[in-house]
Amino acid sequence: DVKVTQSSRYLVKRTGEKVFLECVQDMDHENMFWYRQDPGLGLRLIYFSYDVKMKEKGDIPEGYSVSREKKERFSLILESASTNQTSMYLCASSPTDRSANTGELFFGEGSRLTVL
Amino acid sequence: GQNIDQPTEMTATEGAIVQINCTYQTSGFNGLFWYQQHAGEAPTFLSYNVLDGLEEKGRFSSFLSRSKGYSYLLLKELQMKDSASYLCAVNTGGFKTIFGAGTRLFVKA
Numbered sequence: 001d002v003k004v005t006q007s008s009r010y011l012v013k014r015t016g017e018k019v020f021l022e023c024v025q026d027m028d029h030e031n032m033f034w035y036r037q038d039p040g041l042g043l044r045l046i047y048f049s050y051d052v053k054m055k056e057k058g059d060i061p062e063g064y065s066v067s068r069e070k071k072e073r074f075s076l077i078l079e080s081a082s083t084n085q086t087s088m089y090l091c092a093s094s095p096t097d098r099s100a101n102t103g104e105l106f107f108g109e110g111s112r113l114t115v116l
Numbered sequence: 117g118q119n120i121d122q123p124t125e126m127t128a129t130e131g132a133i134v135q136i137n138c139t140y141q142t143s144g145f146n147g148l149f150w151y152q153q154h155a156g157e158a159p160t161f162l163s164y165n166v167l168d169g170l171e172e173k174g175r176f177s178s179f180l181s182r183s184k185g186y187s188y189l190l191l192k193e194l195q196m197k198d199s200a201s202y203l204c205a206v207n208t209g210g211f212k213t214i215f216g217a218g219t220r221l222f223v224k225a
Contacts, residue, residue, distance in 0.1 A: 004158075031211050042120075042203065042217035043159075050211055058212075090158070094211075102164035104149055105205075105213060109158050 003027075004108035006091050012114045019078040021111050023091030030096040032074035033058075033105065034066060036087040043090065049074055050096070081115045088112050118142045120216035122204050127222045128194055136189045136219045138204035146210075150178055150189045151203040153218070159203055163189065191221075199223045 007022035025032065031050050035043040035058075045058030047066040055066050063085060067075045074093075078085055089112075092105040120140045128134040140148070147166040151159040165171055165180035165187060177190040191198055204216040 033211075033213075035215075040124075040217055043205075043215040045212065045214070048211055056211070059214075102147065102149070102161075102166075103207065104161040104164060105151075105159075107158035107160070110156075 004091055004093055004106050006089075006108040006111045008111050009109060010112050010114075012116065013081050014116050015082060017081050017115075019081050019113065021076040021078075021089055021091075021113070023074045023076070023108055024072050025074075025091075025093040025106070026072065027093060027095070027106065028071070029093035029106070030071070031094045032068065033092040033094075034064075034074065034076045035090045035092065036060070037090055037110070038087050046076065078113075081113075083115050086113060086115045118208065118214055120204055120206060120214060122202075122216045122219045124217070125220045125222070127224060128191075130194055130196060130223055130225050132194050133190065133192050134194060134221065136191075136202050136204075136221065138187045138189070138216060140185050140187070140204070140206050140216075142206050142208045142214065144209035145182065146207040148178075148180055148187050149205040149207070149213070150176075150187075151205060153201045153203060155200070162202075194223050196223050196225070 004025045033048040034046045049068040065077045091108040122138045150162040153159040163178035201218040203218045
């Protein structure tokens with residue numbers, strides 16, 4: 001069964017702490033994404049990566065950075081967590097080759113981060 | 117700007133049919149997706165439309181009109197397990213997919 005795995009389901013951090021959210025996929029997908037999901041706002045794209053060591057800003061990159069050193073792993077970093085970064089963070093992956101599928105996103109279970 | 121609108125909440129009865137509408141205004145269009153998300157779980161793919169018309173997949177159908185910027189998801193023979201949020205999303209080209217805020221569907225007995 002294909003899988004996107006996020007390292008932590010629930011985290012509680014203090015303001016100013018550095019936070020790492022890890023995501024691993026086993027589908028050999030080229031593209032990986034980080035979204036945050038907030039009530040009434042839906043999913044908003046933070047960053048995405050279409051290849052190892054490549055990254056592109058999404059719609060709300062401020063306060064975040066990412067790292068993709070290996071194809072299967074995409075990390076989201078909050079350099080100095082703030083209370084407005086309390087949210088559900090969803091990692092997703094998709095293949096570049098859409099000949100065999102629609103290019104839909106495969107999501108992880110999510111990481112709920114609370115910043116106090 | 118880019119915008120995807122869908123109703124916040126809907127309620128329907130077990131065994132009935134429900135239609136969830138989605139309108140979109142985006143700078144590009146490379147397909148429209150519907151995802152289902154149960155509370156506390158990951159969104160999962162339901163349907164994809166890139167051409168106008170109806171796509172049917174079991175109890176679920178999805179319709180697209182590109183000229184109107186409009187889609188709907190039709191759920192037939194509703195079951196209690198269909199209680200979930202339904203997310204409308206548009207691939208605007210390349211790798212970027214934007215999402216609506218989601219429609220929370222409550223199915224009552």
